[in-house]
Amino acid sequence: MLARQVAAGAALFKRAGVRAFAAPGKGKGGGGAAIVEEAVDLTRFVPTNILKEGAHPELKEKDEYPAWLFTLLDTKPTVGELERQGFDNLSLEEQRRYLTLTNRKIVKTNNAAKSKK
Numbered sequence: 001m002l003a004r005q006v007a008a009g010a011a012l013f014k015r016a017g018v019r020a021f022a023a024p025g026k027g028k029g030g031g032g033a034a035i036v037e038e039a040v041d042l043t044r045f046v047p048t049n050i051l052k053e054g055a056h057p058e059l060k061e062k063d064e065y066p067a068w069l070f071t072l073l074d075t076k077p078t079v080g081e082l083e084r085q086g087f088d089n090l091s092l093e094e095q096r097r098y099l100t101l102t103n104r105k106i107v108k109t110n111n112a113a114k115s116k117k
Helices: 002-016 067-071 078-084 092-116
Strands: none
Touching: 078 092
16 A cells, blocks of 8 residues: 555656646637737837827937937946056046946955855
8 A cells, every 4th residue: 555655656746747738728729929900100109108098109309308318328438448548547437437347346256256165
C-alpha cells in the first residue's frame, strides 16, 4: 500500500511540473490580436490615448514648445571624455555629471565585488 502511495505521489509530482495550457475554445480559429481599422495620421497626432473615449493630443508647431525640450536627445559627454578634459577645465554642469558618473561607477564596482564573495 505504501508503495502505491509513493508511486502515485511521484506521478503527481511529475505531472505538476509540466506546463499545460487550456484547451482551445470552440468555434472558428482563435481570435488573435485586435486589428485597428482606422489609420492615425502621425504628422498631426501623437497616438497616446488609451481610453475608448477621448482624442489623441495634436502636435503643435515647433516654436510653441520650449527650447529645452529639443536638447533632451543631445548626446552628453562620457566619463572618459570628461576625464580627458580635466576636472578643473569643466563647466559646473559637466563637473556635476562627472561626479555623478564616477560615483555610479564606484557603486557598481563595489556591488560587483560584494556579490562575488
